[in-house]
Amino acid sequence: MKQAIYSTTTPLGDTLALYKNMWEGSESGQKLSIVAGIQGDRLNGLLAAGRIANFLQNVADGNEPGLKLSGTVQVFPVVNHRALESGTATWWYDNLDADLAFPGSEEGDLTETLCNRLLHETAGSDFGIILQTGSAHFEDAPHVRVYRPSLAMRKASRQFNLSVIREVPDIPSVNLQLSRQWHEMDIQTFTLSAGRPQVCDPSAIDALFGAMMHFLREMEFLSCDEPDGETVGTEAMFYKSKNEVWVNTEGAGLYLPCGRVGETVAAGQKLGEVFELYGGQLLETVVAPQGGVLVSQRVHPLAHEKEAVAILLTGGHSKWFWPF
Numbered sequence: 001m002k003q004a005i006y007s008t009t010t011p012l013g014d015t016l017a018l019y020k021n022m023w024e025g026s027e028s029g030q031k032l033s034i035v036a037g038i039q040g041d042r043l044n045g046l047l048a049a050g051r052i053a054n055f056l057q058n059v060a061d062g063n064e065p066g067l068k069l070s071g072t073v074q075v076f077p078v079v080n081h082r083a084l085e086s087g088t089a090t091w092w093y094d095n096l097d098a099d100l101a102f103p104g105s106e107e108g109d110l111t112e113t114l115c116n117r118l119l120h121e122t123a124g125s126d127f128g129i130i131l132q133t134g135s136a137h138f139e140d141a142p143h144v145r146v147y148r149p150s151l152a153m154r155k156a157s158r159q160f161n162l163s164v165i166r167e168v169p170d171i172p173s174v175n176l177q178l179s180r181q182w183h184e185m186d187i188q189t190f191t192l193s194a195g196r197p198q199v200c201d202p203s204a205i206d207a208l209f210g211a212m213m214h215f216l217r218e219m220e221f222l223s224c225d226e227p228d229g230e231t232v233g234t235e236a237m238f239y240k241s242k243n244e245v246w247v248n249t250e251g252a253g254l255y256l257p258c259g260r261v262g263e264t265v266a267a268g269q270k271l272g273e274v275f276e277l278y279g280g281q282l283l284e285t286v287v288a289p290q291g292g293v294l295v296s297q298r299v300h301p302l303a304h305e306k307e308a309v310a311i312l313l314t315g316g317h318s319k320w321f322w323p324f
Contacts, residue, residue: 001057006117008110016081018114020121021053022074023060025221029071030126032221033187034212035118035178036076038098038130040083040091044195045131048208049077055213059222066225073221074125079118080111087198089136100176119181127156127219128182130191131208137300138311141262141293142194142207147179153188158236159218160192160211164262164295166313169241196299237293237316245292247310249274253283255303259294259310267291271310274303290314 006018036042036049053075059067078084080098082091090097096111104116122128134140143164144157157165168191174180182189192211195204214233216222249255253274259265265288274284288294292312303309 001060005121006114008113016110018076018079018081018117020074020076021057022072023056023069024072025069027070029220031072031124032074032127032129032216032219033122033125034073034075034129034131035079035122036131037078037084038080038132038178039089039197040080040086041089041197042132043198043200044133044204044208045192046078046084047200048131048205048212049075051205051209052212053077055209068223068225069221070223071221073216074121076118076121079114081114082110089197099178100173102176102178102181115178119178122182122187123185125182125187128178128187128189129212129215130178130189131212132191132193133195133197133204134193134296136197137298138296139196139261139299140193140296142192142204142211143295144211145179145191145193147174147183147189150188153190154238156188156215156219157190157238158233159215160190161214161234161236162192162207162211163234163236164293164313164316165236165238166244166295167239167241169244235318237313237318239293239313239316243313243315245290245312245314246308247271247286247289247312248306248308249286249303250284250306252305252307253277253303254301255286255298255309256301257297257299257309259297261294261297263294265291265294265312271297286310288312 002021004017036045058064094109098111101115104112144160145166145168147168179189194207195201257272259271267290269288272286292314295313296311298309
């Protein structure tokens with residue numbers, strides 16, 4: 001059920017509100033918070049969140065025969081409304097990246113206030129999930145990202161039924177992200193990423209939605225009166241942050257990728273080409289320095305000298321205990 005959790009009047013007199021959808025199952029259980037739209041151009045996560053909300057409402061209304069909800073699930077489809085309206089990652093007025101604005105402030109810029117209110121509303125959750133896309137100019141293969149995973153998190157991360165689980169590097173900027181704030185609140189935190197910014201990709205939205213449905217069932221937020229039987233899940237590979245390989249160009253030019261995110265590439269395999277802007281001559285062929293999974297690649301053509309154009313994951317482990 002949709003409800004406003006924060007409302008303010010803008011200087012021009014209109015109302016801006018932060019909404020969430022929340023459902024409480026017939027049986028008590030754990031609490032899950034799902035967040036999207038922290039940046040205004042991460043559209044796949046936003047649309048996946050809306051699709052999840054619609055599905056859960058159908059369950060609550062009895063329109064999904066045999067399914068019932070346990071525990072509490074709340075969905076925040078969009079946090080940064082003004083950035084979404086402008087079609088950019090940040091709102092042009094304050095130019096504050098909400099992804100780097102946590103814990104925010106009760107008083108201050110609108111973006112900081114929204115982040116603070118979101119943190120307050122999700123406090124007490126057992127699980128927190130962020131839905132997003134690749135970073136600016138990049139496309140991501142569907143995968144899970146985890147920050148400082150506990151044993152319980154390592155087990156739970158497999159329940160999204162995605163083949164790649166990636167450790168978030170512990171760098172200073174993480175301190176200002178929602179995932180770090182949730183971690184400090186003892187919330188098991190996961191980020192699901194698929195696709196690219198500013199583009200609505202049906203396959204990426206399907207991947208995010210499917211991962212969430214699998215998680216809801218496996219973690220018993222959703223149950224079925226007549227289970228279909230045991231299903232065979234996707235084998236997950238865990239990758240530590242130290243095993244990420246960033247592939248850079250040598251010179252500047254127009255970069256044209258030729259790989260496909262999610263595929264496994266061999267050492268020396270071509271990932272893309274760099275062309276001269278005015279004459280169109282081939283300047284450079286970018287190849288994989290070693291074998292691995294192509295989890296993210298640059299899709300915007302402008303590439304500067306020594307700029308990253310691809311991220312490979314190497315040295316994965318499939319065992320459940322994930323050797324950290």
